[in-house]
Amino acid sequence: MMQLYFAPGACSFVPHVGLEIVKATTGTDFEPKLVKLHKGEQKTPEFLALNPNGQVPVLVVDGQPLNQIVAICEYLDRRFPQAQLLPVEPWARAQAMSQLAWMNNTVHPTFTHIFRPENFADTEAGRADVRAVAKARYREYLERIQGWIAGASPYWFGARPSFHDAYAFTLLRWGGFAGIDPATLPAYKAYAERVMAAPPVAAALERERIRLDTFKAAA
Numbered sequence: 001m002m003q004l005y006f007a008p009g010a011c012s013f014v015p016h017v018g019l020e021i022v023k024a025t026t027g028t029d030f031e032p033k034l035v036k037l038h039k040g041e042q043k044t045p046e047f048l049a050l051n052p053n054g055q056v057p058v059l060v061v062d063g064q065p066l067n068q069i070v071a072i073c074e075y076l077d078r079r080f081p082q083a084q085l086l087p088v089e090p091w092a093r094a095q096a097m098s099q100l101a102w103m104n105n106t107v108h109p110t111f112t113h114i115f116r117p118e119n120f121a122d123t124e125a126g127r128a129d130v131r132a133v134a135k136a137r138y139r140e141y142l143e144r145i146q147g148w149i150a151g152a153s154p155y156w157f158g159a160r161p162s163f164h165d166a167y168a169f170t171l172l173r174w175g176g177f178a179g180i181d182p183a184t185l186p187a188y189k190a191y192a193e194r195v196m197a198a199p200p201v202a203a204a205l206e207r208e209r210i211r212l213d214t215f216k217a218a219a
Ligand SMILES: N[C@@H](CCC(=O)N[C@@H](CS)C(=O)NCC(=O)O)C(=O)O
Pocket: 010, 011, 012, 037, 042, 054, 055, 056, 057, 067, 068, 069, 070, 104
């Protein structure tokens, strides 16, 4: 059985939702493996053997680890085409991978600058600066996603939820930690609420015990 190493609310939510969709559409189950990031479990020798970056997610298939969200999504889609996780038509697929890569390599690291400014500056003033610059940029990125999902009916790719919906939800939820109220992005918020109601997404939310309530929690 495949195993997914994940942490509640982390970016591992993206393959977590993908695996719930695979389960719902093909019956192939997976074993969720909780990693407590706040306890440093991602830095143990056992975990570093699975991912030398010390990060979730890791998908283990037949005892072999696969790292990086984009690669995990690509693998799940190719292995389970019946789940219809990514578009098949080459141009639509390339655009989908472009959007996924951008969320992963641009929006996501921008949030890391807000959440962990100590990784990027040594002084308090420097950290405040890093945080402020990254926060402004992060908001612009969320607005770009809001523009993309304007036509989502009801999900990013149409009738079925997929990785992109899970990533978009995660990024909006993280925005709350950055002091960005989802209510200030009303179309995005309404879309995220639709995504949360989709049964495979709801199953992953329940396992992770998360909701779109980080803004209130941080206030
Ligand atoms: N590019 C990586 C990003 C993974 C990542 O940033 N994971 C974060 C959680 S969202 C993590 O595990 N952080 C723990 C740490 O760095 O100590 C991927 O796509 O898998």
